[in-house]
Amino acid sequence: QKEVEQNSGPLSVPEGAIASLNCTYSDRGSQSFFWYRQYSGKSPELIMFIYSNGDKEDGRFTAQLNKASQYVSLLIRDSQPSDSATYLCAVMGGGFKTIFGAGTRLFVKA
């Protein structure tokens, strides 16, 4: 079992729709959770982090964390073509090492 699992996609949504990206992790001791966006040929860029169970909103982005289910998600409201990228879920455990998922490719169709 991979430490951080994501559906590789591609996930295709129409412009203006909500994109929902999901991630599960295996280490119950994980403390910090991150979503990075990576455009093709570029480096990952942090867009959200969350530590506590529940929702955290930042503009069009909402991160959701459920530690009991070992589940993290990212919602992107009013999706734009510029949101088309690979979204990486990342999890930091007690050793301060961050483990990345393989990423979900998102396409937003104009």
Place this chain on the structure above:
Amino acid sequence: EAGVTQFPSHSVIEKGQTVTLRCDPISGHDNLYWYRRVMGKEIKFLLHFVKESKQDESGMPNNRFLAERTGGTYSTLKVQPAELEDSGVYFCASSQDLESRGYTFGSGTRLTVV
């Protein structure tokens, strides 16, 4: 504020040669990380420096890889001798705090071993 700087951006070397990658973290960031993405795979942790000390090097593939961070500033990652499977994109990242609010990544070095 300057970001994380890596160079070279690309390197093509022959199997058996040596390559040294360099990373300059954001000024004041004590934590420096090396990651690698091999084609089609997820970004994999290599090691973590806190200042000049290696906090965690559990991800280093083998003893052909040597990382240093003299003086706690920039870091180098040397691969000697390079093998074909070492090809990939090597990312450096830095953060200010151990209990990270996330990393700032450099633009990466694309290494091709032929």
